[in-house]
Amino acid sequence: MTAEVTLLRHADVLVLGGGPAGAWAAIAAAEAGADVVLADKGYCGTSGSAAAGGNNLWYLPPDPALREAAMDAREAIAGRLTERRWMERVIEETYHQIGRLAGWGYPFPVDEGGVERRGSLQGPEYMRRMRRKAHRSGVRILDHHPALELLATPDGTAVGAAGIRRQDGGGRWEVRAGAVVLATGGCAFLSGAFGLDVDTGDGHLMAAELGAELSGMEFSNAYALSPAYGAHTKGLMMQFASYYDEAGRPLELGDMGTARQAVARLLADGRQVLARLDQAPPGLREAMRRSQPNYFLPLDKAGIDPFTQAYPVRLVMEGTVRGTGGLRVVGEDCATTVPGLYAAGDVATRELITGSVSGGGSHNGAWAISSGTWAGAAAAAFATRGEGRARSRPAGRAGLRPHGPATGAAAEVVRAVQDEVLPLDRNYFRTAAGLRRSLTSLDRLWTDVAAHLSGEGRGALRARQAAAMVAHGRWMYRAALARAESRGMHQRLDRPEADPRLARRIHVGGLDEVWTAPEEPKEAVA
């Protein structure tokens, strides 16, 4: 990366990513007295999965019995990887912060009984309000300023980041800061899922270059149903769906849990599957339309009435966005293993509150709010200690500063990664042999990328995203190989049962050499 620095800023806290996690982090840091810069790849307010998709929340009033029941229910399916203490904290923090959001004017709906419903946020409205609040809190927002690398002191403390000014000629920007919050979202491998093409795992790569560790990367194969022609993966309404084969014969798929897997099997085998919302009571349909316009509008535009017409579906990859793996947090303040670097939202592991199953239906959004708030406050406190600020070096390598002649093409790398990670037969239904085969390709790809891939201007971002996706794929499959069992969303055809010895989290990390290590089990609590 050779471009001249055309924008240089100093701040106490730099937040990378302006989805909910980044916005909550920036607000918390500013409220703690820090001078904050937030840089987003796209536009803070429209970018990321919450803005596009909307969020139902793990929102529970302070009724101990209700909260206990909610935690019990999640523990029952979460593969024994959660921690009760974290669940309690997230529930409490989310409840508190949503109350503040109401105070900032979010128009929560009121039901027929006159009760305000605060458990669901509409994406564009939510993120427009968050942007406004961040702005009013004094946060300086840089849109279309993707970060490409972290800046670090010689001893490895994160003290800022650098990237490109995408809409200003592609020049380089640098922000020197006392601490950094990563809130760059998960990685959906440019699958095209609506709103997720900004989530390419850049933050994971930047952090790993400073030695950060990850956890739960085997729980990275979230797929969601969309119309076959499209990419709108809104799932909530599918609870009312019946499924049909290509001849219109009803498919008997069992309850929702097994139905998803059966649909995946059929699609993986190249069969057609159609869905129709047969089970939606007519009296509810208008309310359904009002509550989830981004499920219905793409169908309306295609001239399909999902209540009366069966439409073909496909499964679109959402990776670690609605998976649960990500950067390992080592403290209640969402510190990573790198000093000065905090992780919030989907870039961090969500195993602590949702374990081996997707938190995409309520937990992830609550996590973004809570972890963002904690990370922002902690980064502000770290920054005032002023440990950074010394000499710094840019830490970016693969896709940015190749160690050989620059010859690589980002688009080819992206295609090569996608060939390994998108197909249901490789990633939804996993086997040891298949994982090893994919890893051989991905390892070779990494060597190539590290040696040759780079780009200029907007091309620099494309190259870096491609490198991040290769790294993500390798952590994902290495962890999937280490988890020689089936648990939650991680399904191994060759190991269909859960192994009680693996009821623990698996850490993963490294770039040129990828390693895995099972977490030491906590002493059993009687």
Next chain:
Amino acid sequence: MIEIVSQERCIGCDRCVEVCPTSVFDTGPGGIPVIARVQDCQTCFMCEAYCPVDALFVAPQAEPVEPGSPLRDEAYVTAAGLLGGYRKKIGWGRGRTPGALRAVGPDLPRPTPAPPRKEHR
């Protein structure tokens, strides 16, 4: 994919250039933005939500539609009330009620992820 920037309606405010998360638009020489990188469009409808005059249409397909498709025909899309459709649905714009206010969903059973595997102990 983004298909239509209505030359008739667009007032050249460049809001879409600013808000598109993947930077699909460039400012255009005549004031009207151009779709410069259609392959980067992620079909998120955000530009439709923010365009103040309902001048944009994003087709629901994840690939550009066929040249002859009605979803490329501004007259058809306008007549069908689909230009700026997302903005209407979420109730943004003068004289509209924010959709969020009316979004009382039906009480849904919680989405249940795949059932836990049996563990032999």
